[in-house]
Amino acid sequence: MNSVDLENITKVYGGTTPSVDDISLTVGDGEFFTLLGPSGCGKSTTLRMIAGFISPTSGTIRFGDRDVTKLPPHKRDTGMVFQNYALFPHMDVTGNVVYGLSMRHVGKEEKRTRVAKALEIVGLDGYADRRIDQLSGGQQQRVALARALVIEPSVLLLDEPLSNLDAKLREETRAQIRQIQQRAGTTSVYVTHDQSEAMAMSDRIAVMSAGTLHQVGAPREIYRRPATSFVARFIGRSNVLEGVVEGVESRRLAVRLDGGEALFAPIVADTLSSQVVKGDRVALSLRPETLRIDPVEETTGAPVGAIRATVRMSEFTGSSCVIWLRYGEQDLLATIPDTDDLPRDGEDVLLRPDTGRTWVVAP
Template structure:
């Protein structure tokens, strides 16, 4: 096992904006680390720089104490699982898995033993003589994983390996990959745009956008305490509500939203929006499941602190729950039309007693689940 350290790594192509901009992070020994973000955010470029397929424009990459910034891929001791699996159709399963060992001139007997062990680890013992076209998509993915693991790499790199699988198989296979990685104990760097994959599999997540690292942390921390409005919107369903700090009381701030609502929120002094003062413009992240539907809204003059008034615009039935889309209303006039940029989403258990489209209702975000983010 080994750690991976990127220090001020930047990658630019010509005069275009950097694909990766001054990225610094450390991946610990044995960690399952995920680079997460939308298409074009720089995550795959970062993985390719770690693999040695792309050279950074500036910065350094270290594996443990070894500087590998200029080292070619074959001298980095990595295993790679590609999005397309890149299996050889003219070889059987055992030949595919053992290909890297054959290139390293490992003796035939040892190669056979290690291939059998690798196939057993990924749950494909006895599949060595199968043709690749006789395997399901999930089995092919595990063959690709066995091929990467059989060379006993210091670092395992996985580039969106589940993107070609259907939803059910993707859920099953991600659990298998994580269990295999735990058993092997290999430092692993995983790239995906799928938030659910990242949350379910990772020890830590690096959220990227536009080549910039927005947040680095454990899945629960990133979900509950997003550092920026982008992270809040990208990870799960979160409402990002702009407002102005109206008061401070120790570790709590009173924030007046643009619709006139007054909410109270914890103040983060070591992350998120940082420490704030009265008059600062900030934004609040409120998760859709952290908002309670109270019922019909009282008159605007009777609006209670900690509540929001909104008009129900849409309902989506999702099985055990419902997603409600509501338009925030101006506190001075609860009949004012909601605007597209003031939509709030909430998730509630399914019930036969839902309000009707057009009804004005009161909502109460859980104060403990509100979080300040940088606008």
């Protein structure tokens, strides 16, 4: 079983502030698992501790039932794909891919078979004799992936492997990597700061910030049910409004926003919404696509379940329109279907959130 278990992993360099602070998570056998967060959040440090390049200050790392915490990298049975690919420019494609097998003293015939299989998996059969400088960036990335897969590792580790590609090639290559990983069935841990990349590729995502773990879950779960205001803002776009719980009913909460309006949110078992009580301070995550814009019918205030805001500007994006608004001192964003009847800049409108998609998060 090629699972990866991190138990209370902490890494402290010279100072007192941990780069990685007491992280525990499990990557399932054959899973594509992504560590996601902004630069400096500790995701690459976590990956390098899994690889064995960095030793944790405390905690335990297991691959299946093996404790690998103190094992050197070459004894962990991992394949690594680096940000800069780390290919040997003086070798052809075969030379690069076969390198790990040569270091393991694999027989000549088995080398030939495994290299051919690896190149087929990554879609580069027919490129075996090409020089590295004859390949595109995307092809070089796939050579690096083949070199990692050819040794048949227990765990595949990928450290921002698409960051050097342009936007279009990055989008194409991320789909190829996901397909390759699914064909190979290798347990994989992927590091990126790109939320779109993580959402498109992953079985599950761990969202990190400042060395701490904010949430682990499937992409749709993290997007629709963020655990904290950081996750809500970092994954996609979200309007996060703070307030105080004013009432707790059987299926929903009433939250009085700092701006004075009252909104509702569903109570969902085993989430923060089911744990708060009247008087608790919370935040509400409102995704732009869950907001409806209506005209203002009264001269003051807003009805319960709505927000009164002022339109700042509108953007036509093709299939939809993005409306920028001002609510008190806060900027809000709404995404609505394209229409010829857009609200005018400077006009006051009512924003009505979809109560079922309004989510309670930690402020």
